[in-house]
Amino acid sequence: MPKAFSLLVFVLAVVLTGMLIGYVTLPGEWYASLNKPSFTPPNWVFAPVWTVLYIVIAIAGWRCWVRDRNSIAMKLWFVQMALNFLWSPVFFGAHQPGLALVVVIAALAAVLAFIATAWKRDRVAAILFLPYAAWTAFATALTAGVVVMN
Secondary structure, three states: OOHHHHHHHHHHHHHHHHHHHHHHOOOOHHHHHOOOOOOOOOHHHHHHHHHHHHHHHHHHHHHHHHHOOOOHHHHHHHHHHHHHHHHHHHHHHOOOHHHHHHHHHHHHHHHHHHHHHHHHHOHHHHHHOHHHHHHHHHHHHHHHHHHHHO
16 A cells, blocks of 8 residues: 555544544533533544544654554553544433543553653654643543533
8 A cells, every 4th residue: 555545544433433522422512511621622623623633643653653563552542542533422422421531541641652662662653742742631630620610
């Protein structure tokens, strides 16, 4: 498979899966009724931020895939992706903020482990994950705030 095509597959798979999960688990009345931390951004912020993050997440994953499909970094990439995609159904779908907090903490750990592992072999992939790590840490704080306030 040519590199450009495999990159396109990675980007489309990640972005479209993220969009589908976001569409299926839209924040509704339940979320609107929750007490939220004062630093909660408006709902419209999430879609553009996640779109950009999903693109860089896909590029980082693709870089690892091309380098070594069986690497620890690639395995961590898949773990963090699964946890990332799990958070919305747990939080918005199942209305389980406490369990969602466990998921996002595990996701943050996997993101940080990916960065640490990729740093040695593909610094660009690791650097691409830095904004994602920051956003996941922010999401962890938001989720923890919702858990504490409700």
